[in-house]
Structure formats: structure tokens, C-alpha cells
Amino acid sequence: MSIVSELLEVNRNFVEEKGYEPYLTDKYPDKRLAILTCMDTRLSELLPKALGLKNGDAKFIKNAGGLLTQPFGSAMRSILVAVYELGAQEVIVIGHHGCGMAEIDHERMVRKFTDNGIDPLVIATLEKAGIRMDKFLRGFNRPEEGVMHSVRMIRRHPLFPEHVPVHGFVMDPETGQADVVVEDYRE
Numbered sequence: 001m002s003i004v005s006e007l008l009e010v011n012r013n014f015v016e017e018k019g020y021e022p023y024l025t026d027k028y029p030d031k032r033l034a035i036l037t038c039m040d041t042r043l044s045e046l047l048p049k050a051l052g053l054k055n056g057d058a059k060f061i062k063n064a065g066g067l068l069t070q071p072f073g074s075a076m077r078s079i080l081v082a083v084y085e086l087g088a089q090e091v092i093v094i095g096h097h098g099c100g101m102a103e104i105d106h107e108r109m110v111r112k113f114t115d116n117g118i119d120p121l122v123i124a125t126l127e128k129a130g131i132r133m134d135k136f137l138r139g140f141n142r143p144e145e146g147v148m149h150s151v152r153m154i155r156r157h158p159l160f161p162e163h164v165p166v167h168g169f170v171m172d173p174e175t176g177q178a179d180v181v182v183e184d185y186r187e
Contacts, residue, residue: 038101050177067138
């Protein structure tokens with residue numbers, strides 16, 4: 001059985017048995033939070049449980065490293081939609097220890113692209129068009145650095161409202177311990 005068939009079989013049973021009922025909520029975050037965090041599998045269930053969040057409490061925006069790489073990319077757009085359209089009144093950026101983005105090497109990634117059949121001419125064309133692989137695939141040295149990069153980008157965004165706090169945490173992906181990098185209640 002393929003993974004797709006397996007997932008669809010589980011899904012059919014879930015719907016038939018009304019497994020969705022405990023998760024019913026609306027699109028507005030009950031705790032009025034938007035959380036930008038990493039896509040790391042260790043955080044999927046751990047992060048909400050470690051912070052006491054249940055389904056419907058927050059808008060979760062996930063990407064590699066919880067790192068904003070461009071001010072007008074999809075992650076920033078999601079944060080703006082969460083604030084302006086869905087009622088989020090605070091934003092939290094949550095990085096974690098042991099993040100793969102701390103170890104990313106853009107040159108190694110480019111080699112993996114070409115090893116997997118991407119024509120080097122495509123990469124050269126992108127570079128000539130101004131898409132620099134070292135910027136596009138940028139990581140960070142420490143998770144606190146990545147968190148602060150994203151916090152600053154959100155705070156400085158020309159479309160982000162100044163009165164909305166932007167906090168930063170770093171989490172231990174084994175224990176769920178969250179440490180504050182920045183608590184942003186500007187008065």
C-alpha cells in the first residue's frame with residue numbers, strides 16, 4: 001500500500017467516525033496569536049502542548065528555521081493576513097535548538113540540486129536574474145540569531161502595525177523548554 005492510499009484510508013475512517021469533532025473551531029485564533037516557527041517534525045505536537053495551546057488558539061506559520069528570508073514572501077504575507085484579517089494581536093517567532101538551518105551550507109545544497117538533475121544552467125540563470133543562492137538558502141549560526149532576524153524583519157516591515165508586539169522564543173525540541181529571546185511590550 002502506498003503512503004497516499006494509507007493516508008486516505010485513515011482519513012476515511014477519521015471522517016466516518018467523526019474524529020474531527022474535538023477539533024472543531026473557526027478560522028479566528030482564540031488566543032489572538034500568530035506563531036512563526038520551524039517546520040521541524042519534533043515541534044509539530046510538542047510546541048503547542050509545551051505552550052498550552054489547543055486547536056484554534058493560534059495561527060501557525062511554518063517554514064525552514066522559522067526564518068523570514070524576504071519581506072514580501074509568503075510567510076510574511078501570512079503574518080500580515082493573520083493580523084489584519086484574522087484578529088491576531090501578537091506575533092511570536094519560535095526557533096529551536098538543533099535546527100537544520102543552523103547547519104545549512106548553500107554550496108552543498110546547490111550540489112544536491114545538480115546531483116538530482118537540476119541543470120547548472122538553471123542555477124546560473126537564477127543567479128544572473130538576481131536570485132543569489134547564498135541569500136536564498138541563508139541559515140544562521142545560533143537559533144537566537146535566526147529568531148532575532150525574523151523578529152526584526154517583522155517589526156521593520158512597512159505594512160506591519162507598530163502597536164502589535166513581536167516576541168521571540170527558542171525551544172528545546174526534546175523537552176519543550178521555551179526561553180524568551182525578546183518580549184516585545186513596547187510602551
